[in-house]
Amino acid sequence: MKYPTxxxxxxxxxxxxxxxxxxxxxxxxxxxxxxxxxxxxxxxHKLAVSTAALQDSAQSFCADxxxxxxxxxxxxxxxxxxxxxxxxxxxxxxxEFLLRGSRFELWPDTRGTVGKHLRQLLSxxxxxxxxxxxxxxxxxxxxxxxxxxxxxxEDQAQAGxxxxxxxxxxxxxxxxxIARNLAEMAAGIEADWVDENQGHRRSFVTAEAxxxxxxxxxxxxxxxxxxxxxxxxxxxxxxxxxxxxSTLERANGRRxxxxxxxRSLRNIQDNLRGLQALYQTAFAPQIADQELAGKIADGFxxxxxxxxxxxxxxxxxxSDPSARQTVxxxxxxxxxxxxxxxxxxxxxxxxxxxxxSLDGD
Numbered sequence: 001m002k003y004p005t006x007x008x009x010x011x012x013x014x015x016x017x018x019x020x021x022x023x024x025x026x027x028x029x030x031x032x033x034x035x036x037x038x039x040x041x042x043x044x045h046k047l048a049v050s051t052a053a054l055q056d057s058a059q060s061f062c063a064d065x066x067x068x069x070x071x072x073x074x075x076x077x078x079x080x081x082x083x084x085x086x087x088x089x090x091x092x093x094x095x096e097f098l099l100r101g102s103r104f105e106l107w108p109d110t111r112g113t114v115g116k117h118l119r120q121l122l123s124x125x126x127x128x129x130x131x132x133x134x135x136x137x138x139x140x141x142x143x144x145x146x147x148x149x150x151x152x153x154e155d156q157a158q159a160g161x162x163x164x165x166x167x168x169x170x171x172x173x174x175x176x177x178i179a180r181n182l183a184e185m186a187a188g189i190e191a192d193w194v195d196e197n198q199g200h201r202r203s204f205v206t207a208e209a210x211x212x213x214x215x216x217x218x219x220x221x222x223x224x225x226x227x228x229x230x231x232x233x234x235x236x237x238x239x240x241x242x243x244x245x246s247t248l249e250r251a252n253g254r255r256x257x258x259x260x261x262x263r264s265l266r267n268i269q270d271n272l273r274g275l276q277a278l279y280q281t282a283f284a285p286q287i288a289d290q291e292l293a294g295k296i297a298d299g300f301x302x303x304x305x306x307x308x309x310x311x312x313x314x315x316x317x318x319s320d321p322s323a324r325q326t327v328x329x330x331x332x333x334x335x336x337x338x339x340x341x342x343x344x345x346x347x348x349x350x351x352x353x354x355x356x357s358l359d360g361d
Contacts (some may be wrong), residue, residue, distance in 0.1 A: 034282075047084055047087060050083045051080045054077060059176060061162070067159045077261070081261075082266070085266075093204070094189045095189055103144050103185060109334075114143035119144050121173065143322075174265045207219055224282050225345070228283075229338065229342055238266075243255040251324070259314070299336060299337040300337065302318050302333050
């Protein structure tokens with residue numbers, strides 16, 4: 001009986017490795033298509049729809065300011081913020097163009113830039129500063145949700161602040177300018193993803209062949225994993241640690257994101273649900289280690305459960321001795337999730353986290 005020669009064995013092994021590689025490439029490409037079409041693009045579409053509705057609500061309110069109109073405008077603000085927070089984790093692609101990420105929301109704002117620039121804008125009351133092109137090229141601090149939150153929620157703003165005199169009418173014009181700017185940016189991001197010829201989706205889903213943005217499918221997969229991990233770090237270090245402070249005495253609720261509108265915990269919930277959906281689509285199918293997969297699934301579920309257990313708004317809970325521990329418990333769970341995505345998950349996926357954009361903050 002003759003046995004295969006060594007060259008033949010090597011050739012067979014190479015053929016099997018090639019088939020495994022082809023299968024991996026196909027899997028990566030399929031996952032990128034699913035991630036683009038089931039997660040990223042629908043999320044940006046929702047953001048575009050909700051900010052367009054916010055723009056319409058601002059126009060309606062400013063045409064005839066009323067308490068009911070202000071309530072509706074605030075609800076439109078919350079809907080837009082929900083969709084922004086759900087996709088806030090994405091830090092690459094069209095959201096990078098023209099500083100759109102910072103223009104949507106300038107936070108954390110450690111220097112109080114939003115308040116300073118907004119007060120200056122209102123004081124100058126220059127109508128030309130609100131012209132679309134000029135406004136979009138002006139101060140980042142007054143262009144997005146951070147400034148709009150101040151206008152709509154600071155000092156329990158009432159409808160009378162927006163139309164009873166010239167200052168009020170200009171204040172409402174600023175609200176309209178911000179809402180318009182948000183809607184235009186959201187529509188621009190969606191268009192930049194889906195454009196048939198130049199859209200980022202095309203580069204994203206064909207990354208394996210190599211293009212101007214990515215050398216292979218590992219490129220966008222690595223960026224997605226990096227963004228997921230970075231957002232967990234962002235939640236822990238910025239959205240929780242900053243208002244918590246090192247002790248009860250050092251707590252400062254005003255350091256919480258969106259504390260004026262009372263939606264700090266809602267933001268984190270939106271973040272976690274967005275990250276959970278991304279993980280399920282882009283990475284869960286590739287995790288062969290069932291124990292690790294179980295830890296990740298349980299980790300997201302537990303984080304959301306602990307968040308719901310916080311009995312008061314975050315800006316109040318951090319300084320309340322009876323509620324603070326529930327915030328600390330959430331912070332601990334976010335840390336555990338972050339640890340999974342900094343070591344075991346990259347190893348299981350054979351991906352590198354690469355540069356963390358928070359390192360420069």
